[in-house]
Amino acid sequence: MRIQTPAKINTLLYILGKREDGFHDLYMHMVPVNFYDTLTFTKNNKQGLNFQIKGASFLDSDEDNLVVKAVRAFEQVSRIKVNYDILLEKKIPYGAGLGGGSGNAAGTLQALNYIFRDSTESAGLISPGTLHEIALELGSDVPFFLKPGPAEIRGRGEKLRELSDYPKLNVLIIKPSFAISTFEAYQNCIPKKEINFPSIRSFDDLSSQMYNQFESSLLVQYPTLSKLKTLLLENGAFGALVTGSGSAVFGVFNEKNKQKQAYKDLACLQIGEIFSCETLVDHCYF
Numbered sequence: 041m042r043i044q045t046p047a048k049i050n051t052l053l054y055i056l057g058k059r060e061d062g063f064h065d066l067y068m069h070m071v072p073v074n075f076y077d078t079l080t081f082t083k084n085n086k087q088g089l090n091f092q093i094k095g096a097s098f099l100d101s102d103e104d105n106l107v108v109k110a111v112r113a114f115e116q117v118s119r120i121k122v123n124y125d126i127l128l129e130k131k132i133p134y135g136a137g138l139g140g141g142s143g144n145a146a147g148t149l150q151a152l153n154y155i156f157r158d159s160t161e162s163a164g165l166i167s168p169g170t171l172h173e174i175a176l177e178l179g180s181d182v183p184f185f186l187k188p189g190p191a192e193i194r195g196r197g198e199k200l201r202e203l204s205d206y207p208k209l210n211v212l213i214i215k216p217s218f219a220i221s222t223f224e225a226y227q228n229c230i231p232k233k234e235i236n237f238p239s240i241r242s243f244d245d246l247s248s249q250m251y252n253q254f255e256s257s258l259l260v261q262y263p264t265l266s267k268l269k270t271l272l273l274e275n276g277a278f279g280a281l282v283t284g285s286g287s288a289v290f291g292v293f294n295e296k297n298k299q300k301q302a303y304k305d306l307a308c309l310q311i312g313e314i315f316s317c318e319t320l321v322d323h324c325y326f
Contacts, residue, residue: 043151043325044076045143046188047132047317048181049211049283049290051240053252057231063180063196064226067237069203070139070181072188073211073317077140078129079107079147081155086123096130106145106178113174114152118165122152133313135219137284139185145178146185150325172198181284188323205241209292209319210299212277214268216287216312220258225285228257243278243294250279250292258286265289268311275302 052069059065084090089111091102102108111122126148132140149171153164164171168186175182180197190206193199231253238249259266265282268289272280276298277291293299303316 041081041151041155041326043079043081043147045079045140045147045185045325046072046320046323047075047138047140047143047213048072048184048188049213049281049319050137050252051246051250051281051292052238053254053284054235054237055226055229055231055253056235059196061196064231065195066180066193066197067235068193069190069206069240070184070193071190071206071209072185072320072323073213074320075132075138075213075315075317077132077144079144079151080125080127080129081151082125082127084123084125086121089122090125091128092126093128093130096134106141106182107148109178110145110148110174111152113178114149114166117170117174118152118156120156120165124155133215133219133288135221136215136288137220137282137286138213138215138288139181139284142179142181143185143188145182146175146188147325149175149182150186154326189321190319203240206319207241207243207246208321209246210294210296211290211292211317211319212272212299212302212306213283213288213290213315213317214272214306214312215315216262216264216268216289218262218264218287220262220286222285225254225258228261229254230256246292247278250281252281252283254285255282258282262287271306271309271311272302275305277302 190203272291
């Protein structure tokens with residue numbers, strides 16, 4: 041089995057306060073984009089999990105990778121040993137705020153749930169509710185990627201509401217040469233207590249309401265991010281924002297030809313990796 045796991049952007053991100061469990065309460069709009077990592081699952085001869093990565097180098101051990109953690113969590117709940125070779129082909133940069141690792145984890149859960157399903161149970165071996173609980177244990181963004189589509193997200197990531205009328209966007213993502221850890225970003229960000237959450241249904245709504253609270257500290261600490269936002273706006277984007285906790289910056293365009301021209305012009309500047317994509321209404325793993 042071969043599946044693709046998408047990246048995401050945050051068009052809204054508010055940090056409301058720190059919880060007793062150490063996590064933060066958030067209000068976000070999260071939208072998947074057609075920029076993918078790939079996971080391949082091949083059954084082996086009862087050799088357990090054999091995990092490999094192509095396209096990226098990680099300092100962490102295999103057991104710290106979210107794909108492996110997802111496999112171990114699935115094994116624990118299902119009481120099934122996963123005898124599979126899993127190949128992760130990375131294209132989504134890590135430390136960028138694009139949710140690559142979270143998408144990998146969610147895709148792994150969905151794939152294993154499908155592979156080991158009872159032939160009479162098309163929904164999967166594990167119930168959607170239990171799968172959601174496993175996903176949340178793996179990471180706050182993982183539940184979103186179980187069924188990627190534009191969504192309003194509250195709590196630490198466990199409360200999701202589909203945004204079916206979200207505008208479809210042409211997107212350019214710029215990943216500078218450095219990464220930013222989520223922990224570091226939270227350390228320097230002051231929560232907001234009172235917020236009137238906006239409703240976004242059009243390009244005009246989006247251009248006036250796009251917001252990422254992490255920018256209040258990140259743009260000071262990393263001036264490059266401000267420069268990237270300015271470049272995107274000067275090249276036709278109607279809005280530009282750091283996504284998640286960074287370090288990637290994205291610009292949104294209401295016309296495909298503007299996006300294409302901006303990609304062509306910015307690619308000559310050697311400002312980082314540039315990715316051209318579109319937002320997704322939904323995403324099916326298989």
